Amino acid sequence: MGKKVLIVYAHQSSGSFNAAARDAAVEVLTAQGCTVTVSDLYTMKFKATATAEDITGDIRNAEHFRYAEETKLAWEEGKLSGDITEEQLKIIEADLIIFQFPLYWFTVPAIMKGWFDRVFTLGFAYSHDKRYSLGIFKDKKAMLSFTTGSHESMFSANGINGDMNVTLWPLQNGILHYCGFQVLAPQIFWAPSHVPSEACNTMLEAWRTRLQGLLGEKPLTFTPLDCFDQEKGFQLRPEVHEKHAAKEFGLTVGIHLGKPLPPDSQMKPEV
Template sequence: MALVGKQALLVYAHQSPGSFNAAAKDVAVDVLTAQGCTVTVSDLYAMKFKAAATAEDIISEGGVKRAENFSYAEETKVAWEEGKLSADITAEQHKLSAADLIIFQFPMYWFSLPAILKGWIDRVLVLGYAYSKEKRYSQGIFKEKKAMLSFTTGSQESMFSAHGINGDMNVTLWPIQNGILHYCGFQVLAPQIFWAPAHVPQEDRAAMLQAWRGRLEGLPGEAPLSFTPMDCFDGENGFQLKPEVQEKHAGEKFGLTVGTHMGLAVPPDNQMRAAI
């Protein structure tokens, strides 16, 4: 994906303009712009983006359809179809629809996303707009777009290993990269992980940013992470792997992916780098 003439959206979630995350965001803006890409930044804290998904997200004189049994997914689907979602959601959807590349820049909180970023996902990626029963995973709505996570940790890399106290980072990332990004069809690029920048010398932080700069310059040539295609699952049988797929891989040392591993060993780095 050559970046000349493309559009990128950076969804940025950090409170401080002096943070390492802010510096990583600025590097991305500089490098992508230099490559001819139009870059838009959604600075969620500066925008005071509302994290909670509530009935107030629907603008309708008659109110929600079923107030006594409110379903956010179903109500926002109808509101999206009728053009009655709140202005902040609609603005972010317009940015996302225009983007070819989306980078989420954030500090990892409690092995996951900051609440304000999770709120962006909850409120922007609504049913109908971002996914449907028919259009998800490898057949998803955003299958022509690329997305990636870029984040800082508070723990050292060794602590997020298969033998580390925090557990394997590949397992930690599966719900986000598969359950959110791949679910909506995105081609998911390997994450950019800045390991514990607050606990290393300044020269190490500078080296991290320089490596990020180098990666961004080569981003057009990167292959996305591998996920098992939807047509490998039997929709008539609870979306289980088809028998022929199970038979084909039963003798392998590792499973297909971190989540769909068939009782075999979890494949190493399945969520952290593309297969060669």
């Protein structure tokens, strides 16, 4: 049975490189027997702001409105707005989610951030007991596919923009892995607006080649939740810390133990 893929797409132009990357994914994955659905956020005019309007019905505490708690109740009672529930149904059905976007200010565009804020509601996408390696979506895969405005050299450990691994950590660990997804290595299209058309074609062909085996790829590695002591504020357990004390690099970009960051830990799976 073919896999189901959701592409969450955020670009304003049908003539953009992002559109070409989206179209390549639809074509190649469909040819493999996948069912591909695209959420074109700009065409949908998806609302980016998380507000009380996302709830149909009464607010429990209008005086001190707390979005996470109120939307959790609304989700439990079937009272979330239709545009949110439609996207949640797409996630439930999906085996893989690809986020296709241009990098804006070192993160996703506002309309895609709004998608995360509104669609990944408390209860549906995460809870206190179900997050990170025990997350709700641990049987699903997700990945980022995006264009940059800067060349690859500028996103290096010595480059002016800093290490791309650091840029990716909040998105891949703080959103995707937090909700339990198996995070596939990102597909990065370096500065397509600043390179010759031949180079753009080469990048697209590399993407098409990768798509052939995408669903079988090994995900990135993150430190499991059981390596942290919940009773001590989710600090790394002493035995885990000791195990890595003599190693050259830290565990991850974020949990680095004061050591050098592990190279490419947010870019490539461990061999």
